[in-house]
Amino acid sequence: MSEILQQITTAVMQGKKDEIAQIAQQAIDEGSGAEDILYKGLMPGMDYVSVEFKAGRVFVPEVMRSARAMLNVMEVIKPLMVEKGISMVGKVLLGTVKGDLHDIGKNLVGMMCEGAGFEVRNLGINVEPEKFVEAVKEFEPDIVGMSALLTTTMRSMGDTVKALEEAGVRDRVQIMIGGAPVSQAFADKIGVAYAPDAAAAADKAKELIANSR
Numbered sequence: 001m002s003e004i005l006q007q008i009t010t011a012v013m014q015g016k017k018d019e020i021a022q023i024a025q026q027a028i029d030e031g032s033g034a035e036d037i038l039y040k041g042l043m044p045g046m047d048y049v050s051v052e053f054k055a056g057r058v059f060v061p062e063v064m065r066s067a068r069a070m071l072n073v074m075e076v077i078k079p080l081m082v083e084k085g086i087s088m089v090g091k092v093l094l095g096t097v098k099g100d101l102h103d104i105g106k107n108l109v110g111m112m113c114e115g116a117g118f119e120v121r122n123l124g125i126n127v128e129p130e131k132f133v134e135a136v137k138e139f140e141p142d143i144v145g146m147s148a149l150l151t152t153t154m155r156s157m158g159d160t161v162k163a164l165e166e167a168g169v170r171d172r173v174q175i176m177i178g179g180a181p182v183s184q185a186f187a188d189k190i191g192v193a194y195a196p197d198a199a200a201a202a203d204k205a206k207e208l209i210a211n212s213r
């Protein structure tokens with residue numbers, strides 16, 4: 001791998017969110033393509049962070065910094081990717097469900113999914129089932145991701161699945177849920193996929209895409 005792409009990988013691993021855009025610009029000036037920067041520079045860095053996070057060797061603040069570094073470069077290379085028609089891995093629609101205002105974990109999930117090459121649309125917090133339905137029709141995501149941090153708002157996840165079914169769009173998407181009170185057993189009960197943390201969510205999203213193609 002070229003030295004400059006290795007520098008990008010290292011900058012993601014170390015969460016150098018300010019320096020990394022400059023390194024990416026240098027890579028572009030030296031002739032690296034957006035695809036190489038994404039797949040050979042950024043992604044190996046985020047994959048490393050994801051493994052370390054799962055193993056408990058790095059924590060939320062470090063992951064946030066690495067994800068921010070990755071997003072700073074994505075802003076630089078996005079126009080080049082659009083120009084060249086390079087497609088992302090898939091589309092993820094994310095939201096914290098109705099009644100719930102917690103968004104730190106959900107945003108982390110969004111960052112990790114972007115780090116894994118997904119185009120992410122984040123609907124924010126307190127998202128009504130109807131809002132998910134509208135966004136599925138308009139954004140046409142591959143995956144709908146829902147987050148809940150309150151035991152009381154887990155119910156909204158089931159309500160959202162039902163709303164998607166009633167609107168006739170449930171079969172167009174894969175659904176993944178997560179959040180501290182959510183479990184695999186609950187996900188099984190409402191017929192969706194589950195991920196326990198942000199790194200696992202990005203892995204699960206990739207797995208869901210691979211299984212659906």
Ligand code: B1M
Nearest residue numbers: 100101102103104105145146147150151178179180197198
């Ligand atoms: Co609230 N809160 N809170 N709170 N809050 C908790 C969740 C609570 C456990 C605290 C406690 O009592 N010990 C408790 C919930 C109890 C329960 O129902 N089980 C609680 C409560 C009760 C409340 C209020 C009701 C308090 C009140 O007003 N009386 C109120 C409710 C407001 C509402 O939502 N309607 C409330 C409000 C708030 C703040 C607004 C003050 C603030 C949120 C700010 C914000 O998010 N912008 C807040 C916070 C910060 C917390 C704690 C302290 C931290 C949550 C957090 O951000 N964790 C929390 C206690 C705690 O967890 N120690 C607590 C860090 C984050 C990275 O982890 O969100 O779990 P987490 O996300 C993880 C995984 O869960 C997973 O990946 C993430 C990263 O690895 N994950 C997904 C999350 N979403 C996923 C989606 C996926 C996959 C994985 O797929 C799509």
